[in-house]
Amino acid sequence: MSEGRPWWQHRWPWLLILGPAMAVVGCVITIVLAFQSYGDQAIIDGGTRQGLVITAPAAPAQQR
Template identity: 80%
Template sequence: MSESSRELSEGKPWYRHRWPWLLMLGPALAVVGCVITIVLAFQAFGDQGITDGGTRQGLVVTAPAARH
């Protein structure tokens, strides 16, 4: 029996081993980074209004008519 298999068969629960936590660290950091990115995107680029008098029709914004 090898050293590592002896350690695993000692009867320790899974959360007492280092490897499960190391393997879960990458996906956990990705989830945290995704949440931070979404929060920043909604804070910085929320619904920006049209301030120059143009009109919005769906996704198209038309410029106001020129005044002479």
């Protein structure tokens, strides 16, 4: 950077920022799609949902 220009006018800082910025955008898109597609999915295995806690059904007692 011996040209005396500010850092934002050079190409290399933007190329270094591009990778992490694309990862953040991809993560946000993945989270949004996950909540839109699977947020209200039913529990099939017989468990119950109480708030944020999902409890599994009690296993039957095994006889010996």
